[in-house]
Amino acid sequence: MVFISLRRGISFGLGSSHVKKPVRILVTGAAGQIGYALVPMIARGEMLGPEQPVILHMLDIPPAEVLNGVKMELVDAAFPLLRGILATTDVVEACDGVNIAVMVGGFPRRNGIDRDTMSKNVSMYKAQASALEKHAAPNCKVLVVANPANTNALILKEFAPSIPEKNITCLTRLDHNRALGQISERLNVHVSDVKNVIIWGNHFSTQYPDVYHAKVVTRGRDKPARELIADDKWLNNEFITTVRQRGAVITKAHKLPSPLSVASSACDHIRDWALGTPKGTWVSMGVYADGSYGIPTGLIYSFPVTCRNGEWKIVQGLAIDQFSRGKMDAAAKELVEEKRLAYSCL
Ligand SMILES: NC(=O)C1=CN([C@@H]2O[C@H](COP(=O)(O)OP(=O)(O)OC[C@H]3O[C@@H](n4cnc5c(N)ncnc54)[C@H](O)[C@@H]3O)[C@@H](O)[C@H]2O)C=CC1
Numbered sequence: 001m002v003f004i005s006l007r008r009g010i011s012f013g014l015g016s017s018h019v020k021k022p023v024r025i026l027v028t029g030a031a032g033q034i035g036y037a038l039v040p041m042i043a044r045g046e047m048l049g050p051e052q053p054v055i056l057h058m059l060d061i062p063p064a065e066v067l068n069g070v071k072m073e074l075v076d077a078a079f080p081l082l083r084g085i086l087a088t089t090d091v092v093e094a095c096d097g098v099n100i101a102v103m104v105g106g107f108p109r110r111n112g113i114d115r116d117t118m119s120k121n122v123s124m125y126k127a128q129a130s131a132l133e134k135h136a137a138p139n140c141k142v143l144v145v146a147n148p149a150n151t152n153a154l155i156l157k158e159f160a161p162s163i164p165e166k167n168i169t170c171l172t173r174l175d176h177n178r179a180l181g182q183i184s185e186r187l188n189v190h191v192s193d194v195k196n197v198i199i200w201g202n203h204f205s206t207q208y209p210d211v212y213h214a215k216v217v218t219r220g221r222d223k224p225a226r227e228l229i230a231d232d233k234w235l236n237n238e239f240i241t242t243v244r245q246r247g248a249v250i251t252k253a254h255k256l257p258s259p260l261s262v263a264s265s266a267c268d269h270i271r272d273w274a275l276g277t278p279k280g281t282w283v284s285m286g287v288y289a290d291g292s293y294g295i296p297t298g299l300i301y302s303f304p305v306t307c308r309n310g311e312w313k314i315v316q317g318l319a320i321d322q323f324s325r326g327k328m329d330a331a332a333k334e335l336v337e338e339k340r341l342a343y344s345c346l
């Protein structure tokens with residue numbers, strides 16, 4: 001059973017059958033495309049399981065009509081786990097007492113992160129960091145989805161110094177799931193039989209989807225995915241490009257920035273963090289770099305992690321060959337540059 005501390009000393013157990021206190025979950029940008037896909041998933045129990053009641057705090061910018069429209073739909077959907085809905089354009093009210101904050105609100109980047117986009121996101125994340133620091137529950141766990149996700153999370157961490165750095169993460173689980181999906185399609189196996197891919201680095205163009213340690217469960221035994229695929233040319237080129245560019249290709253295909261898969265991956269990220277990763281399996285999360293694998297500290301960088309008792313831990317001791325090293329360093333370099341641009345906007 002996993003215990004998460006709640007505000008004012010209350011605690012609850014996830015995974016037990018006794019009556020549970022609702023968990024307060026903030027979704028910023030809740031009137032946007034991803035927000036609209038995410039809130040019903042949370043209300044249905046996709047994020048914290050089918051026995052955990054939730055209270056949704058939804059934040060967006062004025063005018064409030066769209067947000068109120070989403071609220072009316074949530075009421076009409078009559079979700080049994082949904083014990084309350086706060087729809088507000090006031091950041092302080094939105095952050096009050098939240099146990100989990102999913103930060104989806106932002107100014108989406110176009111082809112890259114120009115100064116203007118970075119500057120708007122930096123000032124938004126600085127303000128929201130202060131509100132979370134002052135008003136969220138003490139052990140609030142934060143997932144930043146909005147791009148540039150790693151750097152927005154870093155700004156949030158810098159301006160909410162009393163929130164433990166281990167509580168501030170960004171979403172690279174979508175990329176992780178995209179990599180699992182590509183391998184499953186290539187080998188014609190079920191996606192749940194593929195595990196332990198890694199997304200290193202940035203949720204952007206230099207991210208490195210790494211298959212060196214990935215396994216496929218075949219007749220009850222783990223086999224190396226690389227051996228089964230037996231095509232290094234595809235793995236070292238097309239596979240990486242496909243995962244990196246998947247968002248752009250989907251946006252071109254149906255004019256939406258993958259709201260369904262982003263929302264589902266955000267639920268996966270929080271669920272595994274709160275309830276734990278299955279034995280022998282890791283997932284990818286953007287977390288504060290602690291020097292592991294020679295990645296400089298001071299960045300939010302995506303690593304392979306396992307989760308237990310509501311805490312993540314970077315998987316240690318994986319062999320890194322020269323090909324991977326180069327790609328991991330390139331991702332760190334991109335993040336250092338993003339950080340420099342973000343700080344110049346402060
Ligand atoms: N990390 C990841 O894997 C992915 C991240 N994204 C990012 O997620 C973000 C959201 O994407 P969409 O929902 O498609 O965009 P969207 O433009 O539909 O929604 C963003 C929402 O944020 C709101 N917003 C703007 N400023 C705000 C503020 N100060 N407080 C609260 N809300 C505010 C907007 O009004 C809008 O409703 C984007 O930054 C996008 O780039 C998208 C795909 C994958």
Ligand SMILES: O=C([O-])CC(=O)C(=O)O
Pocket residue numbers: 108109147174246247248257258
């Ligand atoms: O740049 C975007 O907004 C799209 C994105 O992150 C993705 O689909 O991975």
